[in-house]
Amino acid sequence: MEYQEIDLHSAITALSCSLDLVGVDEVRHGKRVAMMAYHIARELNWPDAECFSILHAGMLHDCGVAQIHEHRQLTETLEWEGADAHAERGSDYLSECPPLSHLAEEIRYHHTRWENLVKLDLNDRIRLRANLLFLADRIDVLQINYLNSEKILISAPEIVTRLRGYAGTLFATQLLDAFAHIAQSQAFWLAMDPDYLDEDLRGLGKNIPHVSLSFFAQRELARLFSRVVDAKSPFTEQHSERVALVARKLAEDFGIQNTELGQIEIAGLLHDIGKLRVSEDIIEKPGKLTTDERACMQRHSYDTYRILQRVFADTKIPVWAGFHHENLRGEGYPFKTQESEQDLECRIISVADVFQALAQTRPYRNSMALSDILADLDRRVLDNELDATVVDMLKANAEAYYQLAKG
Numbered sequence: 578m579e580y581q582e583i584d585l586h587s588a589i590t591a592l593s594c595s596l597d598l599v600g601v602d603e604v605r606h607g608k609r610v611a612m613m614a615y616h617i618a619r620e621l622n623w624p625d626a627e628c629f630s631i632l633h634a635g636m637l638h639d640c641g642v643a644q645i646h647e648h649r650q651l652t653e654t655l656e657w658e659g660a661d662a663h664a665e666r667g668s669d670y671l672s673e674c675p676p677l678s679h680l681a682e683e684i685r686y687h688h689t690r691w692e693n694l695v696k697l698d699l700n701d702r703i704r705l706r707a708n709l710l711f712l713a714d715r716i717d718v719l720q721i722n723y724l725n726s727e728k729i730l731i732s733a734p735e736i737v738t739r740l741r742g743y744a745g746t747l748f749a750t751q752l753l754d755a756f757a758h759i760a761q762s763q764a765f766w767l768a769m770d771p772d773y774l775d776e777d778l779r780g781l782g783k784n785i786p787h788v789s790l791s792f793f794a795q796r797e798l799a800r801l802f803s804r805v806v807d808a809k810s811p812f813t814e815q816h817s818e819r820v821a822l823v824a825r826k827l828a829e830d831f832g833i834q835n836t837e838l839g840q841i842e843i844a845g846l847l848h849d850i851g852k853l854r855v856s857e858d859i860i861e862k863p864g865k866l867t868t869d870e871r872a873c874m875q876r877h878s879y880d881t882y883r884i885l886q887r888v889f890a891d892t893k894i895p896v897w898a899g900f901h902h903e904n905l906r907g908e909g910y911p912f913k914t915q916e917s918e919q920d921l922e923c924r925i926i927s928v929a930d931v932f933q934a935l936a937q938t939r940p941y942r943n944s945m946a947l948s949d950i951l952a953d954l955d956r957r958v959l960d961n962e963l964d965a966t967v968v969d970m971l972k973a974n975a976e977a978y979y980q981l982a983k984g
Contacts, residue, residue, distance in 0.1 A: 582789040582790060582791070583789065583790055583795060583888060583889065584787055584788065584789060584790075585676060585788040585789070585790055586629075586633070586782050586785045586787075586788070587782065587887070587888065588790065588795075588798060588888050589633050589636055589637065589677075590636065590778055590782065590887075591884060591887030591888040592798070592802055592850075592884070592888060593607050593608060593611075593636035593637065594884050594887065595802060595805075595806075595850045595851070595853050595880075595884050596636075596637070596639055596640060596642070596805070596853065598851070598853040598854035598880065599639070599642055599853050599854075604771075605771055605774060606639070606717055607635065607636045607637070607638065607639055608635075608636060608774055608775075608778060609713075609717045609769050609774065610635040610636075610638060610710065610713045610714050610717055611631075611632045611633070611634075611635025611636040611638075611713075611778075612632070612635070612768065612769070612774060612777060612778070613635075613713040613716055613717065613765075613769075614631045614632065614634070614635045614709050614710055614712075614713040615628055615629075615631060615632040615635065615781070616759055616765060617709060617712070617713065617752065617755050617756050617759060618631050618709065620755040620756075620758060620759045621751070621752075621755050625784075627706075629781075629784075629785045629786075630679075630680070631706060631709060631710070632781065633677075633680065634680045634683055634684065634706065634710060635710060635713060637667070637671070637677065637680060637684065638667070638684055638687050638710050638714065639663065639667065640667045640670055640671065640684070640801070640802075640805055641662075641663035641664060641665065641666030641667025641668070641669075641670060641684075641805075642663045642666075642667075656747075660688035661688060661689075664684060664685055664686065664687055664688050664689075665685060666808070667684045667685075668681045668682065668684045668685035669681075670801050670804055670805065671684055671801070673797075673800075673801075674797045674798060674800070674801040675793075675794060675797055676790060676794045676797060676798055677798070677801065682699070682703050682707075683703050683706040683707040683710060684707075684710070685707070686699070686703070686704075686707035686708075687707050687710035687711050687714065688711055688714075689707065689708075689711070690746060690747050691708050691745065691746065691747060691748050691749050692745065692746050692747075694707065694708060705749060705751075705752070708748060708749050708752060709752055711747070711748065712740070712748050712752050712753070712756060715740065715747075716736065716740065716756070719736045719739065719740070720732070720733075720736060720766070720769070724769060724770075725770055725771070727767075729766045729767070729769075730763055730766060730767075733760055733766055736760075737756070737757050737760050740753060740756070741753050741757060792839045795839075795843060796839070796842060796843055796846070799843045799846040799847050800818065800846055802846075802847060802850055803817035803818055803821070803846040803847060803849075803850075804817075804818075805853070806849050806850055806852055806853060807849075809852065809853070809855075809857050809860055810857050810860045810861050812860070812861060812937070812938060812939050812940055813849075813860065813937075815984055816849070816933060816934065816937060817845065817846050817847070817848065817849055818846065819933045819936075819937075819981065819982050819983075819984060820845045820846075820848060820926070820929045820930050820933045821842050821843075821844075821845030821846040821929075822845075822981045822982075823845075823929040823932060823933055823971075823978055823981050823982055824841050824842065824844070824845040824925050824926050824929040825838065825841060825842040825845065826977075826978065826981060827925045827928070827929060827967065827970060827971060827978075828841045828842075828922065828925055830970050830973075830974070831921065831925070831970065833921075833922070837893075837922065840889075840892055840893060840894050840897070840922075841897060841922050841925065841926065843889075843894055844885075844893075844894045844897035844898040844922070844926060845898075845926055845929060847881065847885060847894070847898050848878075848881060848897075848898040848899075848901045848926055848930060849877065849881065850880070850881050850884055850885070850898075851876070851877035851878060851879065851880025851881035851882075851883075851884060852877040852880075852881075854873075854876070854877060854880055855873055855874055855877055856873070859873060859874060860940075861940045862940060862941075863940040863941050864941070875902070875910045875911065876911065878899050878900070878901060878902045878910060878911050879899065879910075879911035881895075881898050881899050882895050882896070882898065882899025882900075882911075883895075883899075885898055885899065893920065893922065896920070896923065897920065897922045897923050897926055898926065899911075899912075900912065900914060900919060900923040900926075900927070901923070901926045901927050901930050902927070903919055903923065903927065904927075904961065904962040904963070905919070905924075905961045905962065905963070905964065906960075906961045906962065909962075916964075921964075921967075924963070924964035924967050925967055927963060927964070927967075928954070928963050928964065928967045928968055928971060931953075931954065931957065931963065932950060932954065932971065932978065932982055933982040935949075935950045935953060936950060936979060936982040936983050937982075937983075944983075947975060947976065947979045950979070951972060951975060954968045954971070954972075955968070
């Protein structure tokens, strides 16, 4: 069975954009941490493989953060006693994702003080890498108010002095020494400009050995990010995973095989990746959304489409995932496509998304019984919102699909 192969570095870089959405106001935090950690590692003469690895760890260090409220806590204070929670979540996610499991332990401790790290049963490499992520993360917190401004050059010495005051307590002295040396260069700070940052990441990618991912590895990477998305709210727990299962089974029942079958599963897992930008206050709102809130919610499928284009540009995955709120009347969002423009796979994911959501408890209603869900689907078919052939396929084995949706 043949599957499209994608490069691991390209996937990490592109998918880290989804993690950037959580910050809303502090976008590219992960990329800045990654680049600063990379440059400090180079200053320490770490081997190329270690430097590239810490770059990837930096981009993914906050994969345990899905909620905007939590992200703001992490980017407004130098230390926060609740920081370990997201580090543990991120480590758990990574440990269950084979392509990235080697980063799990250092992510687990990237908010742990150096004076505590030295007491833990960790090897020296993990200890130092975790602390380098912590240092780069806190540098970014201190420079956040000066981003995209030459005023950072005025404030940089104060940032260095403040952090060096934590030598041996928060941070390893050797890491602070390397940082202090490289921070004398104006280029270290000015390279954090968004345009330069993205350009430098693309340039580094050309030097990183190409590592392709099999379909299995791609699916596990997709599952990692689906878990981050679904963690935004207890009301959406396992939503993406369940949508992917329902969509795959529907695709099988329609006779879809091989590459397309795997890709529709990945599209189902990642269909809501753009929702990381949406505040949990909106997702969990029990009442009707305001005009502004509805606009915020409606952009998530476009963000999904654009993010997935960077990873799966030569596949239909971005379209199948990004079109999940289109309808057959041409009145869906974000593209207002007509029925003739929607692949069967798009229509399958749309049905799977609605079906699973109705089977799941949400802030504004309880989980619906199967008979009520089927009646709702029939209404949507009559309204020319969902495809009748897909709904009929689901209804032919409705109880089995209901169990897949409920878990």
